[in-house]
Every structure is written in structure tokens, then in C-alpha cells.
Amino acid sequence: MHPIHFPLGQSTKRRPWHVPSSLSLDHATHIATHMPTKVRRRSVDDDPFTVALAPPEDETLEQRDVRLLLEQEAKEISNSIDEQLSREKKESQRGPRPVKVLLLGTLLPPARPCTQPFALRAERIWCATYLAVRRELKLIRPGKSTTLKNFQLMYDPKAFRAERASWRAIVQLNVVRSIHVILDVITRAQNRRPSDGSPPDSPMVEDDLLALKMRLSPLIRIEEVLMQRLIPSGPDKSDAARLAQLTNIPYSERPRNVNREVAVNSAMQWKDTFARLVTSDKASFDSEKAVDWDDPSDPGFVLHSLAEDMKDLWNHETVQTLLVRQNLRLQEAAGFFLDCLDEVTALRYMPTDDHILRARLKTLGVSEHRIKMTSGGMTGSISRDWRIYDVGGHRSLRAAWAPYFDDMDSIIFLAPISAFDQVLAEEPRVNRLADSVNLWTTIVSNKLLANTNIILFLNKIDIMKSKLESGIKLVDYVNSYGKRPNDLESASSYLRKKFAGIQRENSPSHRVFYCHLTTVTDPKSTQYILANVKDMLMHQYLEEASLIP
Ligand SMILES: Nc1nc2c(ncn2[C@@H]2O[C@H](COP(=O)(O)OP(=O)(O)OP(=O)(O)O)[C@@H](O)[C@H]2O)c(=O)[nH]1
Numbered sequence: 192m193h194p195i196h197f198p199l200g201q202s203t204k205r206r207p208w209h210v211p212s213s214l215s216l217d218h219a220t221h222i223a224t225h226m227p228t229k230v231r232r233r234s235v236d237d238d239p240f241t242v243a244l245a246p247p248e249d250e251t252l253e254q255r256d257v258r259l260l261l262e263q264e265a266k267e268i269s270n271s272i273d274e275q276l277s278r279e280k281k282e283s284q285r286g287p288r289p290v291k292v293l294l295l296g297t298l299l300p301p302a303r304p305c306t307q308p309f310a311l312r313a314e315r316i317w318c319a320t321y322l323a324v325r326r327e328l329k330l331i332r333p334g335k336s337t338t339l340k341n342f343q344l345m346y347d348p349k350a351f352r353a354e355r356a357s358w359r360a361i362v363q364l365n366v367v368r369s370i371h372v373i374l375d376v377i378t379r380a381q382n383r384r385p386s387d388g389s390p391p392d393s394p395m396v397e398d399d400l401l402a403l404k405m406r407l408s409p410l411i412r413i414e415e416v417l418m419q420r421l422i423p424s425g426p427d428k429s430d431a432a433r434l435a436q437l438t439n440i441p442y443s444e445r446p447r448n449v450n451r452e453v454a455v456n457s458a459m460q461w462k463d464t465f466a467r468l469v470t471s472d473k474a475s476f477d478s479e480k481a482v483d484w485d486d487p488s489d490p491g492f493v494l495h496s497l498a499e500d501m502k503d504l505w506n507h508e509t510v511q512t513l514l515v516r517q518n519l520r521l522q523e524a525a526g527f528f529l530d531c532l533d534e535v536t537a538l539r540y541m542p543t544d545d546h547i548l549r550a551r552l553k554t555l556g557v558s559e560h561r562i563k564m565t566s567g568g569m570t571g572s573i574s575r576d577w578r579i580y581d582v583g584g585h586r587s588l589r590a591a592w593a594p595y596f597d598d599m600d601s602i603i604f605l606a607p608i609s610a611f612d613q614v615l616a617e618e619p620r621v622n623r624l625a626d627s628v629n630l631w632t633t634i635v636s637n638k639l640l641a642n643t644n645i646i647l648f649l650n651k652i653d654i655m656k657s658k659l660e661s662g663i664k665l666v667d668y669v670n671s672y673g674k675r676p677n678d679l680e681s682a683s684s685y686l687r688k689k690f691a692g693i694q695r696e697n698s699p700s701h702r703v704f705y706c707h708l709t710t711v712t713d714p715k716s717t718q719y720i721l722a723n724v725k726d727m728l729m730h731q732y733l734e735e736a737s738l739i740p
């Protein structure tokens with residue numbers, strides 16, 4: 192394990208973090224001072240992301256084929272995002288200027304293909320699938336879309352609640368996926384061979400667990416039904432085609448390059464798609480009426496009938512042991528609902544606000560959301576249109592989006608600091624917190640964004656707190672934390688100072704900067720912070736418009 196090292200007492204400008212890996216801070220610092228502009232092209236070698244994405248030297252031909260397929264898929268997504276961004280830019284040039292807020296967050300370092308020696312083809316596929324599941328569980332989603340949901344819940348609650356019926360399918364899909372992850376873990380334990388490096392003391396899979404696994408097999412079909420319900424049948428067929436590849440392939444045998452998660456972008460109107468399937472009565476804003484409760488093909492019936500088996504599976508001692516052995520912390524993974532199976536599998540289940548905030552739906556590309564904000568002033572209330580841009584995690588990988596966002600009023604940057612102890616299984620030298628710092632340095636030093644306010648959310652404080660309380664030590668991963676107490680207050684205040692220092696040292700000019708400690712799945716505390724953000728931006732607008740001195 193290679194910890195991050197904050198050099199105490201040194202200028203963060205010279206060397207803000209030391210990450211002894213291919214994602215080195217020399218690269219990050221270089222990027223900070225030499226960000227790409229509209230005219231300058233950087234060489235491939237000075238981009239830490241390119242270095243990090245480089246194939247391993249010992250890559251086999253088979254691994255190379257898988258990698259090239261993945262790269263091709265990423266390129267197609269990226270091209271469609273570029274088109275979408277230019278369309279949105281053109282549109283935004285018409286009409287009065289709205290308040291614009293950009294949500295950004297950390298990125299995921301690429302995982303390496305499996306390098307373990309597997310003899311049989313089936314085992315190789317299994318290895319790839321297993322790693323894909325592990326990687327997905329270990330992805331750190333910073334919470335951008337959840338922040339956006341909070342904005343909607345607070346300032347456009349009618350619209351937020353009208354979508355409740357659509358979120359029902361997402362929550363159900365999240366449940367099914369968690370169960371599938373467990374079923375995959377069991378299959379792996381069943382197929383264990385001495386060559387795959389499993390610990391010799393791994394528990395045996397008992398007959399009752401195998402019987403549970405058999406009884407839960409209808410969930411594979413349910414996952415397909417839910418996915419098909421969420422895929423648009425309209426113009427964006429590529430997502431539909433990609434997801435359709437899942438049909439008829441057992442979950443544990445799906446190749447790694449198949450998209451394993453339902454994702455949404457602004458071109459993929461999943462809520463509208465879903466609305467076509469329900470007896471829509473949106474005008475009444477009554478979600479109960481938006482679902483055809485008598486539809487025999489509603490996945491809710493199967494989920495309800497399998498509820499007891501799902502609970503037994505989740506609470507099974509062997510399952511818990513296998514998850515611990517394989518270092519899979521489902522509770523901390525996105526879209527975890529196995530602790531409230533009674534609620535989410537109930538007949539006539541409708542997600543609560545809390546469930547909608549916790550539901551997991553990956554964002555692809557950039558999606559724009561419009562909200563009307565009203566602020567009371569001395570001269571009466573003033574309304575402004577807000578546009579909030581949610582940039583999907585993959586998009587954050589490329590700094591090329593910056594020119595499209597040089598007119599933002601504010602960036603809300605989310606750094607999930609709870610990831611301080613997480614590293615890539617395949618690349619143990621790359622720490623998740625270092626990722627956040629690298630992207631943060633890149634953003635604050637970008638000349639195109641020099642005049643944009645930055646609001647930093649040090650997010651997932653709830654997970655950070657429970658990790659520290661469970662005895663995981665920050666100093667083991669961040670050397671310079673030294674002998675400070677291993678509690679939330681000291682740790683968060685230390686990290687806050689570090690992020691603020693990087694901002695101060697690297698910003699091209701002085702800018703408005705705020706930092707908040709957040710748990711964006713907790714609407715109460717988040718809404719207090721968002722109210723501050725709103726007041727600050729509205730005040731700034733009024734000042735600019737000379738409506739207040
Ligand atoms: N416990 C906890 N979970 C959180 C917090 N913030 C977000 N999550 C969960 O993390 C998951 C991912 O959050 P998203 O908001 O979808 O993340 P994102 O930044 O939009 O991710 P991408 O769309 O992949 O870029 C969701 O299931 C959230 O409920 C937090 O502060 N605490």
C-alpha cells in the first residue's frame with residue numbers, strides 16, 4: 192500500500208500531493224500550470240490520464256481485443272456527447288442569460304484487465320465478468336446527480352414527485368443487481384480452483400444456499416424486463432442496442448464489454464420512455480395513479496414473491512463471509528436497498544424521497560436541467576432561470592469539455608472523501624482520494640474557468656465517519672496527517688484545508704470559493720447548504736445587474 196503524502200509546510204504549488212504511481216503529481220502539477228486552451232495542443236506524454244490509460248506492458252492479444260472494443264465504445268459515446276454539447280451551447284445563446292451551475296466530480300482510474308492465468312475460456316470470461324462487477328462496486332460516484340435531485344426536491348418538488356413512478360423501476364433494478372452480485376459471488380465460490388488465488392479457508396457453499404440461488408434465478412429475466420422498460424425506443428437506438436445484448440446471456444457469463452448498468456443522458460429520455468408504459472396521469476401529480484397495479488407483467492409481483500428468499504440470501508452467514516473475504520462492501524455501494532427489502536418489495540411499492548435520493552442511475556455525457564428560482568429582495572421577489580449541468584463521471588476524464596463551460600456562474604465540485612482508503616484492486620498504488628485531488632487541481636488551475644466561482648462539496652461524510660469510527664486510519668493513507676486525532680472533525684478539517692490550499696495556490700486569479708462537508712443523500716443537511724448556494728448566486732446576479740449596491 193502506498194499512502195498519499197502531503198508534504199507538511201511545503202507550498203502546494205510546488206508539489207501538492209505525492210502519489211507514487213503512474214498518476215504522478217508531477218503530471219498533475221504540470222497540468223495545473225499548463226492546462227489546455229482552445230489553441231494549445233498537449234503532447235500525449237504530459238497527460239496523466241493518458242499515462243494511466245496506457246495498456247500494461249504484459250498485455251495479451253486477448254486482453255488487447257477486449258480493451259480495443261471498450262475504447263471503441265467509449266469513442267462513440269464521446270462523439271455523441273460532443274454533438275450534444277455544441278447543440279446545447281447554440282441553444283443557450285438565445286434569450287436572457289440564465290444562472291448556470293456545473294456539477295463536477297472525481298473520475299475513476301482505469302482498471303487493468305485480468306492477468307491471472309486461467310486455462311479454460313469459460314473461466315477467462317468469468318474472471319472478466321467478476322472483475323467488472325468488483326470494479327463497478329468499487330467505483331466511487333461522487334454524488335453529482337444526487338445533488339441535482341436535491342435541487343429538484345427543494346425547488347421543483349412537484350416535478351420531482353411526479354417522477355416517483357419512474358424511479359420505482361430504477362430502485363427495483365438496483366435491488367436485482369445487488370442480488371445478482373451476491374449470486375455471482377456464490378458462483379465464483381462454487382467454481383473456485385486453486386489457480387485463481389482464492390484463500391484456502393474460503394467457506395464452502397452449502398446446499399441451502401444453492402437452493403436459494405436456484406429459486407432466485409427468475410431475477411435474471413426481471414432484470415431484462417426492467418432494462419427494456421427503461422430503454423427508449425426513440426432516436427437513440429445505440430443505448431438500446433447495447434443493452435439488448437444482455438438478453439439471453441446469463442448474468443455471470445456476460446462479457447466484460449457489455450454495458451452492465453443502465454445509464455442515462457439527456458438524449459436518452461428514460462423517464463418519458465417509462466411514462467409510456469404506465470397509465471400516465473401526470474397532471475394530477477399522483478404517482479399512485481401512474482402505475483398500472485393490475486399489469487400482470489409488472490416486475491413488482493415477482494420481486495414481492497421472492498422477497499423472503501432475497502432476505503434469506505442477504506442474511507446468510509456464508510454470503511456475509513464470502514463478501515467480506517472478497518472485500519465487497521455492498522452496503523457502501525451505490526443503489527443499496529437490501530436493508531429495506533420489506534419496503535421496496537411490497538405490493539404497491541412507491542419510492543420515498545429518500546429512496547429516490549439513494550437510487551443509482553449512472554449519468555452518461557452531460558444533461559441539462561432547468562429550474563426556476565425565486566428570491567425575495569427589498570424590491571420584491573425576483574425569478575431567474577437556472578440551468579444545472581450534470582457531467583457524467585466518464586466525461587470528467589477529459590478536460591476537453593472546459594471550453595463549453597467557460598460561461599458558468601459556478602462549479603459545484605464533489606470530492607467523495609470517504610474513498611481515502613480505497614485503491615484499485617488491480618493498481619494498488621492509485622488512491623481514490625488522489626484522483627479527486629488531481630481533478631481538483633486541474634479544474635482550479637484551468638484558465639478558461641478562472642472567473643467561475645467554485646463550491647467544493649467534501650461529500651460522503653457519513654461513510655467517512657463510519658470508516659474512521661471502525662478504526663480505519665487516515666494516516667495510513669495520507670502520511671502527512673501525522674498524529675492528528677482519527678476523528679471526523681479533525682480529518683475533514685485537515686482535508687478541507689488541503690483542498691482550499693490547492694485552490695488558493697493554483698487559481699489563475701482570485702475567485703469566490705466555498706467549501707462544505709456534505710452527505711448529499713441526507714436531504715435535510717443538503718438543503719440547508721443548497722439554500723446558501725442559491726442565495727449566494729442570486730445575490731451575485733443582483734449585484735451584477737446593479738439591483739443591489
Ligand atoms: N452514503 C452516501 N451515499 C451517497 C452520497 N452521495 C451520493 N451517494 C450515493 O452514491 C450513488 C452515486 O451517486 P450519483 O449522484 O449517482 O453519482 P454521480 O456523481 O452522478 O455518478 P456518475 O453519474 O456515474 O458520474 C447513489 O446511489 C447515491 O445515493 C453520500 O453523501 N453518502
Ligand SMILES: [Mg+2]
Nearest residue numbers: 335336553554
Ligand atoms: Mg450522475
